[in-house]
Amino acid sequence: QVWYAENHELGTGCNGTIVFRGIRVDLEGGEDADFASHREVAVKRVQKRFLPQLEIEMLLRCRAHQNIITYFFTESDNNFRYLVLELCDASLYDYVEKKMTIWQPISSNSP
Numbered sequence: 001q002v003w004y005a006e007n008h009e010l011g012t013g014c015n016g017t018i019v020f021r022g023i024r025v026d027l028e029g030g031e032d033a034d035f036a037s038h039r040e041v042a043v044k045r046v047q048k049r050f051l052p053q054l055e056i057e058m059l060l061r062c063r064a065h066q067n068i069i070t071y072f073f074t075e076s077d078n079n080f081r082y083l084v085l086e087l088c089d090a091s092l093y094d095y096v097e098k099k100m101t102i103w104q105p106i107s108s109n110s111p
Contacts, residue, residue, distance in 0.1 A: 046080060
């Protein structure tokens with residue numbers, strides 16, 4: 001199950017596409033489980049008439065690449081499709097234009 005916050009927009013795109021911050025809730029052991037894990041995600045809301053099938057195919061094809069966001073699944077309602085994606089620490093704009101610092105761990109195998 002996925003929940004998203006309409007008041008927390010991460011970005012917008014063409015044809016009314018909006019990306020929101022969301023939470024993916026996975027029930028361990030099924031619907032009657034006592035334990036649920038939560039993961040912050042990005043939820044890309046796209047109008048149904050603009051089905052992003054090519055985008056989904058490309059994300060699936062590149063899923064093992066470390067520099068490509070992870071596509072989890074798609075849900076839909078009467079008006080929209082919702083692509084559930086990995087939530088990144090920064091947007092490309094933040095990284096390039098704001099020259100955001102990206103911290104890297106020091107490997108314990110370093111000389």
